[in-house]
Amino acid sequence: MPKDSRQDIHAMLQSSFGDSLERDRWVKLLCCLGGSSTHPAASALLEEFGESEISVKHFLDLLYGPEAVQDDAPEAVSAEYGYEEPKHLASFLNAADIRLVRVAFLKKLHRLGQAMPRRQEAERAYVELRSHVTTALVTPEELTAWAEAEQNCHRIISVSHAWESQEHPDPHNYQLGLLAEHLKETDWVFYDYLSLYQSSCDEDQERSFRAGMKHMHLLYSHEGTSTVRIEGLTPKECQKKDLDTVQVYSRKLGRVAQVRIKDLVLNDVPYASRGWCVTEREWSATRSTSRASARLSRAGLAPEEHNQAPTPPVLFRDRVSKSVGNKLHFTRRGDVDPVLKLQATVYRDKVRSHKNLSMSHLDRTQFGVFLDALKDYSQLERLQLKHCEIEAAALCKAIEASPITAVQLEGIDTSQAVEVVKGLMHEKMRLISVDACGLRGAEVANLVQELMGLEGRQLPQLNLNGFDMEELDLAEAVRSVKDLTGAAFELNHKSALIQVCDTWLGLPAELQEKIGATATKAILQAHFLGNLKLDLEEKVLGDAGVQGLTEGLRGLSQLQQLTLHLPNNNIGDAGAHGLAEGLQGLTQLQQLTLTLNWNQIGDAGVQGLTEGLRGLSQLQQLT
Numbered sequence: 001m002p003k004d005s006r007q008d009i010h011a012m013l014q015s016s017f018g019d020s021l022e023r024d025r026w027v028k029l030l031c032c033l034g035g036s037s038t039h040p041a042a043s044a045l046l047e048e049f050g051e052s053e054i055s056v057k058h059f060l061d062l063l064y065g066p067e068a069v070q071d072d073a074p075e076a077v078s079a080e081y082g083y084e085e086p087k088h089l090a091s092f093l094n095a096a097d098i099r100l101v102r103v104a105f106l107k108k109l110h111r112l113g114q115a116m117p118r119r120q121e122a123e124r125a126y127v128e129l130r131s132h133v134t135t136a137l138v139t140p141e142e143l144t145a146w147a148e149a150e151q152n153c154h155r156i157i158s159v160s161h162a163w164e165s166q167e168h169p170d171p172h173n174y175q176l177g178l179l180a181e182h183l184k185e186t187d188w189v190f191y192d193y194l195s196l197y198q199s200s201c202d203e204d205q206e207r208s209f210r211a212g213m214k215h216m217h218l219l220y221s222h223e224g225t226s227t228v229r230i231e232g233l234t235p236k237e238c239q240k241k242d243l244d245t246v247q248v249y250s251r252k253l254g255r256v257a258q259v260r261i262k263d264l265v266l267n268d269v270p271y272a273s274r275g276w277c278v279t280e281r282e283w284s285a286t287r288s289t290s291r292a293s294a295r296l297s298r299a300g301l302a303p304e305e306h307n308q309a310p311t312p313p314v315l316f317r318d319r320v321s322k323s324v325g326n327k328l329h330f331t332r333r334g335d336v337d338p339v340l341k342l343q344a345t346v347y348r349d350k351v352r353s354h355k356n357l358s359m360s361h362l363d364r365t366q367f368g369v370f371l372d373a374l375k376d377y378s379q380l381e382r383l384q385l386k387h388c389e390i391e392a393a394a395l396c397k398a399i400e401a402s403p404i405t406a407v408q409l410e411g412i413d414t415s416q417a418v419e420v421v422k423g424l425m426h427e428k429m430r431l432i433s434v435d436a437c438g439l440r441g442a443e444v445a446n447l448v449q450e451l452m453g454l455e456g457r458q459l460p461q462l463n464l465n466g467f468d469m470e471e472l473d474l475a476e477a478v479r480s481v482k483d484l485t486g487a488a489f490e491l492n493h494k495s496a497l498i499q500v501c502d503t504w505l506g507l508p509a510e511l512q513e514k515i516g517a518t519a520t521k522a523i524l525q526a527h528f529l530g531n532l533k534l535d536l537e538e539k540v541l542g543d544a545g546v547q548g549l550t551e552g553l554r555g556l557s558q559l560q561q562l563t564l565h566l567p568n569n570n571i572g573d574a575g576a577h578g579l580a581e582g583l584q585g586l587t588q589l590q591q592l593t594l595t596l597n598w599n600q601i602g603d604a605g606v607q608g609l610t611e612g613l614r615g616l617s618q619l620q621q622l623t
Contacts, residue, residue, distance in 0.1 A: 580612025
């Protein structure tokens with residue numbers, strides 16, 4: 001069809017009916033313009049839209065074929081916008097004229113029982129915030145200042161949600177209530193109905209909408225944002241009655257008006273069956289921490305539930321192609337291919353840039369997806385897994401084939417955590433940390449015995465924290481700590497640093513509190529140490545505990561650097577004299593840092609310490 005003729009028909013239809021055509025109207029128009037009630041476009045329209053209304057442009061595309069006009073489907077990432085820098089996010093939002101919404105305004109609407117307005121009406125809305133009146137929408141100047149600030153109190157949250165009617169995403173105010181009740185007043189929110197211009201748009205507003213759609217993925221994948229997913233539709237008990245009204249833009253009237261709920265084109269397709277919702281969830285899974293995407297329900301935010309791993313593009317394409325037959329609904333069928341291409345681009349760019357990654361609360365299925373994705377993290381150095389249903393053998397195999405050198409496990413099944421430690425104790429690894437995985441003293445001892453057999457290997461730094469200790473385990477655990485310390489330092493050429501409670505073996509605080517100086521004494525039996533730091537603040541050692549400490553110090557004949565942090569331990573003059581005796585045996589000591597404040601050391605104790613320090617002929621630095 002000639003372009004001018006098509007444009008004339010387009011203009012005529014818009015002038016008569018607005019931007020969209022109701023079902024009865026487009027069926028009759030098919031008969032007139034198509035020349036037959038059985039025009040091929042009719043079946044396509046009925047299959048895709050059913051009872052819904054459609055845009056004039058889409059109607060003409062199906063009737064005469066696509067026109068070569070600018071598309072509003074998302075496109076691949078522009079080089080001008082990155083995923084890390086706040087200034088890139090702010091530049092995109094300001095360039096596209098996307099406006100974030102103050103949660104304070106959402107709270108006001110919720111309090112007054114009002115529905116969310118379109119972007120066009122929200123521009124004229126105001127809210128009282130901290131005793132002054134301000135705009136409901138965040139200004140471009142504020143966003144620029146946010147990007148330039150080193151620290152600020154505003155979180156940027158992108159909301160992923162279903163549109164529950166064609167005219168309004170939240171006609172029952174259910175989503176509004178969740179956001180108002182569970183987000184902070186200082187949060188800034190992207191919510192499409194409020195942040196993007198809605199129909200009917202003028203030319204500038206249409207240009208803004210298209211610019212926003214081109215890079216919509218940034219709002220759900222940028223490291224400066226987080227995602228809140230409202231996956232549930234409005235429960236029946238929260239729905240308004242049919243005769244209740246909601247303020248929407250009425251195409252029939254050509255203006256904003258109150259429309260009855262029963263007159264809206266409602267949509268009850270579940271969140272998980274909507275193409276755009278699934279895509280937003282996919283984008284959100286590519287951030288450096290899975291906790292940046294959280295499900296929101298009446299129970300509140302749940303970043304520890306239903307977390308998703310980033311899906312490799314091949315798996316995502318397979319999922320979408322299988323789901324199309326099962327009614328994975330996109331706004332338009334033409335959106336599918338651009339979305340698939342963009343998902344692949346975002347996935348590739350994101351996973352190839354991460355050096356640190358934290359994944360939490362992945363179930364067994366999602367952990368399997370994550371293992372498939374792990375091979376694509378070409379720059380990844382440190383991996384943290386928290387409360388995931390892992391499979392140790394598969395994980396170790398994947399890590400060995402990756403550049404990862406540090407692994408932190410927290411809240412993992414005990415047997416699986418132990419298998420990971422065993423499987424990763426090799427030269428490539430720098431750090432293995434196990435915290436709150438239910439390890440008991442006996443299990444630590446068994447693990448140590450196995451590690452003792454790794455002769456000739458360079459062991460990584462090993463932190464074992466969060467022991468579940470019983471009194472019967474104490475002696476065995478102390479021996480294990482001593483043995484592992486000795487073996488590891490021996491393999492590390494006797495030059496490493498012990499920092500109790502903080503690094504290396506990471507003797508847990510609860511273990512110190514129970515066995516006090518006995519455990520410390522056991523560690524100090526590693527006589528070849530050259531550098532030692534003991535942080536024993538508020539362990540209530542007393543003079544007797546310090547005596548045990550000094551007995552260990554006497555055997556450290558090679559020690560050159562020593563830090564003793566012993567404040568608030570009920571140490572008196574006798575303890576100070578005992579400490580002085582222990583220090584006198586450190587003939588190679590060159591640097592000493594000693595902290596003894598908040599104890600009961602009098603003049604006699606100070607004099608004893610002074611005399612002990614005089615005997616350290618190699619001492620060069622005293623703090």
